[in-house]
Amino acid sequence: MLEAANQGFPILSAIVITPLLAAVGLLFVPDDQRSVVRGVSLAGSALSALASAWLAWRYLVEAPQGGWLFVEHHELVPALGISYTMACDGWSASLLLLTGIIIFAGTWASFSLEERAREFFIFLLVLVAGVYGVFVAQDLFVFFLFYEIAVLPMFLLIGIWGSSGKVAAAGPFARAFRMLDVGGREYAAMKLTLMLLVGSALILASFLAMALTAGSFLMDDIGNAALPFWLQWFAFPALWVGFGTLAGLWPFHTWSPDGHAAAPTAVSMLHAGVLMKLGAFGVMRVGMVLLPDGATHWAFVVGSVACVNIFYGAMSAMSQQDLKYIVAYSSVSHMGVVMLGAATLTVTGWNGAIYQMFAHGVMTGLFFALVGVLYDRTHDRWVPRMGGFARIMPMVTVGFVVAGLSSLGMPGTAGFVSEFLVFLGAWEVRPWWAVIGVIGAFVTSIYVMKAVRAIFFGDGPPERFASLTDATGTERVAPWVLGLCLVVFGAWPKFLLDMIDATTPGYLVPIFEAMARGAQ
Amino acid sequence: MIGTLFLLALLSLVLLCSVQVARCPDLVHSVLWLAVTLLSTACVLVWLAAPFLAGIQIVLYTGGVITLMLFGVMLTHRDATAVVPNPIQRPAVALVAAVTLLAILLAAIWRTPELAPAAMSPQHEVTTLQIGQVLLAEQLLAFEVLSVLLLAAMVGAIVLSRRKDP
Amino acid sequence: MIAGDLRVFLTVSAVMFCIGVYGILSRRNAIGVLLCLELMANAVNLNLVAFARFSTGTMGQVFTLFAIALTVAEVVVGMALVILLQRTHRDIRLDVAEEMRG
């Protein structure tokens, strides 16, 4: 990989730096010039999105057989084997594309923000820079750095710009609920940050153990180092839980519903759309590829918990009355599909897992964008109080149905491709995993269609909502972009799938070797 | 022999004055006892072949610090009665703590074989010239940092003790 | 010989230090506490010089010099605090100033 280092323009660093530059630029814009603030942030996100689209295209053209592109390598601390190494493979390229799409749409979706818009966009752009960085960093030290950059601004974004809901204190822990003010935005922000930080601690410990044993922080070196089995035995579950917390892994998922419900629109889009993927990406790229023995040893547990995620998340979503909670729990369920695909340790399953990351990212981004429009007008998230909104908001209705169809795996949307691939992979390993996945998709169809019927169909809308309007102007951009992506990548998955598939088999080689070792 | 006796007397004086500092009921007296302690410590420093430090001790402590202390006492007790009260609380507990600490320290000092005269004997003397050279050559950075610290302390003291913002 | 025995000086320093500790624990007046703090600092200085005498190199004395300077800075800030205390509380007994309590 390093042979090709530092040839040509450092496009990967450019993609990471573009949003940062925009954030720095925003520092010099007066707070009251909202149009300039919007322009600068849109420029930053659009440029990085365009660059990542260009990158994906270049990848398809230049590396149809897989491999690394755009490698950058600069030593940072040679004594410890820390370097600034960036490189792009098919997985990175597709996930960068996702990030670009989501941040582009998310910027448009937050144009209606009034309060402290400048600071909001600064944090948002910093966060996105971190996300871009994680997907291309090839050095665990830098990887972790970007990971934290991506996770931490969330606290401020939710704590300052979020919204609060109400949760009744009940059950055996009622006192704790009263004490913590469950449902408030400060609560949500705090819970999200703390849970993710505990995960980060596990990640850091495993990273250090891996890197110090291998003598280098470079992922390639660690992969080649053949870490001892006992280390892998400990490090893999630590990484799984650590990254998994961000990926909504059951039972460490409870930050997700509260956090996503409390977060402002663009933040929910980014968080559910991209950040949760960081977790799954970490489990696969670091946990499974670099710790193949640990991964094969723990694969059954990972897959079974993923099944719990799928079914449990779907059932929880079905029981919710709060619109944002429905969408948030559906994310928990769908990230279960990603983890299920990862646990299969097969080419189809992994292709499906990465594709599901993309599909779910776009789908949930669309969901949250529309919920944002809805909430912006109604200031209500309680589904039973809604009804008949299709009359006043046809565009939101169509978008919601499209997102819902993708989430329940309707052919012609990206969700079908990914879920189907995952099921194919899962059946090879354990048929009942696939069966639970299929049942989960059916339960998804129940709660999605139930919500669609309750919100948009039937009599109505209620008196106090009757004068509301459909998505207008800038609000239409995000639904259009995301909806089109869902349909295009669902009808013609080849573009993205070829890119992913170029990379997957290479990553599975160490896993297959580990399986062979384990079978002896 | 006389030298030894003189040293013993000096050390006893240091300790006695220290005791007075800690238990004297009048604050002003305490300050004065401290002055005596510092002066006699300076003498011990001379004995330990550190005449320059002894000088610093006298100029800074006995000259500067004691004056400052007295100013402090005066400023905070403007209704100047004869005695500035310096009350004592729970002396027994404090004594127990101090004696425990002392016991530990003494045990550490006297039970460490590396500190015995056989291992530790007086080395050559250090001249003021050497100190100066070290200060302005090897330790220049620390020296400068210290000067900044002193400046900061001064500014801090002024900020802290001035009256409310005009 | 007493004069040639490091442990004698260390002992004196330790006793002085513990007297300072006793003073800090028993005094209620802020200036009184400050005085005992000086006592402890002095004990430390004595300790340092004694070690310097019984070892090679100039660093021991230079270090002591720094320590004295630091002590002076501490006294200056301490006295400023005492005066501030007097101004805000009309009293410099330390148990009056309890804002730091958790």
Next chain:
Amino acid sequence: MNAVELAALTVLAPLVVAVFLIVAAPVRRNGVLAPGLSVLGSLVSLVGAGALLLRQIFGLDPDLTVERQWLVAGGETVARVGITVDGTSAAMLAVVTFVAAMVQIFSLGYLSDEPEEDRGRYFTWQSLFLFSMLGLVVSPNLLQLFACWELVGLCSYLLIGYWWRKPSAAKAAVKAFWVTKFADMGLLIGLVLLYYHTGAFEWGPGAVEQLAAAGSDPEKTPWVLPSVAVAGLMFFAVMGKSAQFPLHVWLPDAMEGPTPVSALLHAATMVAAGVYLIVRAWPLFEAAPVVLNTMAIVGGLTALLAACMAIIQTDIKRVLAYSTASQLGYMIAALGAGSVLGGFFHLTTHAFFKALLFLSAGSVIHAVHTNELSEMGGLWKPMKLTALAFGVGAAALAGLPLMSGFTSKDLVLEGLYKAASAPQPVLWFPFLACLFTVGLTSFYMSRVFLRAFFGKSSRRAYRAHEGGWSMRVPMMLLAVPAVAAGWPVATFAQTTGLFEPHIGLLHFTPVGGIALGFSVVGFAVALMVHASGGSGGMVSALSPLGDLIRLSLVDRAYDLAYRQALNIAAGVGWFDRYMVDGVVNAIGALTLLLGRWSRHLQTGRVGDYVYAVVGGLVLLAAWSQMISWVVL
């Protein structure tokens, strides 16, 4: 143009229209352009499909399949999409496009009173449906068929929910979606299973061999033979889509949609997709006799039960809906008995005459603004054309000689009889059920026909009149194949490659004669009932039976299942909020409590801190002393 290009044109024309209408909102909201484009798209498809069929009949085109890679894994193809043209798909294309074109033209008139925007939406979905259905028909493999299968289900959902403001319509749409989606789980798992064993989604003999090999592989030790599992799972999906008992519940409710939708989706084409799936993937089903027998029994049962239900309906569309389920039962039973030609041919003829029936029912509803039979009557006078059309359709459905339904039903019954006397005694039940159902069918269709068009004129009948040309022309055009589609059965059999030597022009067998007897008896009874003052008394006498079948057994079971699922979900939600999240919050609260307690350590008194230092030093000394003891 070669055959595949022609087929591509046929399939893609409605897609282009649909996409254009979705994207170009102003065109969609235009009351002339949107329907015009949609009809144009379906006419293009019709021309293409017609040309394809003719070329197939005259043997100008070889069977041809063109495929493109769609999904990959490890550089190898997982799934393909493409177009396959052969006699079967060409015949089905022609049927679908013809009915669709007629229905869309009919819709122009039927929906002329609707707001322009809603009409645009309607025609957009119609075009999308047509594309999906045609894509299903030309599928070269099961995966593409499944994808289109789901898409037609989606279109069905959207079109049933056309009047979404009506809660009943919204509910019916969701119900249809859920029930079919539930059944589709079977097809999805079946696909995965098929891929697991064969590495592809093909339905040819090769796949059958691989399945059989997998079944005899002792290492895999399947608890169900893979061939049986695949066919059974697929049949489960067929039961949902083709409304077989007990998954038929969504079809009657689907009548909440506009009548043309019922004609196209829920009578002629979409519900027949299940039958078409079996015809296409016949090798897979043929290899699983158990599934075939189950199919025959389920089909026979559905035919009988649905016909019983049709008798007691008072809503004209519901009668037709149950009748559709009943006729689908015939097709499934025929396929189960191994008579592919019977099932497929009945699909074809049924598409024509049932579409005709629905369109004439739509014409009636358009005229009298009600679905209730009791509010009709005496419509013969103002609506002679509609009455004739309905009569033709009813005659075909009842299986009168020379009508299309006669031939196809005869084939079905004959197939069943042959299989039962093969001997497969299990199949006597579907045969007898279907035979008896002929009588029932004749009875309820005659009842509806007589009730609606003759007898005492209702209040509404006086104001009734025929619709415009757009409603009359499609009825007339559809009536032609409804009568004549049965005649060229030999050509049909030859084109689709299902030829059996005994089939000649105007097929007639003894079984057909008996069936005709039943049919005549049914008509006679209906006439008697009508003459004795209407069927109201009979309906109310029979309705407890209907309640028993409909509410007690099936619908109530579904309601219960749904409610139970919601209850379980609520339990899971509670568990998540108050147990899983509760533990998280309890940890948080514990930390807070710990902080509250430990902050008392911070007294703010200097002395306390010095005591702490001294104490710490003591501890340290004790510890170091201990260390030295250990070391020494």
